[in-house]
Amino acid sequence: MQRNLIVTKDGSHTVAIPEWEVSYHSVYGAVQESLHVFIEAGFRHWWNLNENASQCVIFEMGFGTGLNALLTTLEARRRQHKVLYETVEAFPLEMEIVEKLNYCYALEESFWQPVFHSLHTCEWNSLQHITTFFSFKKERILLADYAPSEPVDIIYYDAFAPAAQPELWTQEVFEKLLAMLSPDGILVTYCSKGEVRRAMLAAGFQVEKVPGPIGKREMLRGSRLKEKDLV
Structure with a gap:
């Protein structure tokens, strides 16, 4: 599979x-x-609703470039x-590409480059304490084979678009994800397609539909149905 590094409109890769x-x-x-x-829409939103929580458990579908993990490290x-952060990635990026990613410099956080590098190079399937506030575990498996170590507070659902990977956007997949969530847990995704919402x-x-980032009108945020919503 060919993978090419490109520069996006905000200067980041x-x-x-x-x-x-x-x-x-x-x-x-x-x-x-x-x-x-x-x-x-995910991390800050959850913490605003759970100010007294002692930690936040996050699951990311698709570690990919490591950008979401890096941004969460900085925010934590x-x-x-x-934060306890778990992620799966069946097809990791080649280090030749990873070493060129410019996120720390685009964020004017070049001090964090070694930390970003460690997210990619640390041992698989083993909990790593990356910083005082950020513990990290990545598993080289498919979503179907993943089981969280404890209930998840936030799911970053960052799979490729339904047109590329339709099998990751089905009702059965979302049932699995819902079962992973804590009572006050949420799922956020950039995707807002009607078929995904359904x-x-x-x-x-x-x-709920949430205003999307630049280039997208909407995104989706999901949560557990509360008892009052089931009546």
Whole structure:
């Protein structure tokens, strides 16, 4: 599978797969998209609703470039909130590409480059304490084979688009994801397609449309149905 490094409109990198006609992040801006979808609508939103929580457990579907993990590491340190971050990646990026990714420099956080590098080079299938506030575990497996170590508070659902990987956007997949969530857990995804929203609803999610990042009108955020919603 050919993977090409490209520069997006905010100056940060993404990786394109010509064969599938997809990229790991938005061509309108990799960093701005991840900040909007996963940090603002996911991480910050959850913490604002759970201010007294001792830690946040995050699962990311598709470690990919490591951008979402890096941004979460930075946000956890700024807020001084503890995070347990687990992710799966069946097809890791080649280190030749990883070493060229410019996220720390695009964020003007070049000090964090060694930490970003460690996310890619640390041991698989083993919990790593990356910083005081960020513990990290990556598994080289498919989503179907993953089981969280404890209930998940936030799911970053960052699979490739349904046109490229339709098997990852089905009702059955979302049922698995819903079962992983803690009672107050949420799922955020850049995707807002009607078929995806319907699959989430059929799986038992309560789904809301949220304003999307630059280049997308909407995104989706899902949560567990509360008892009052079941009446």
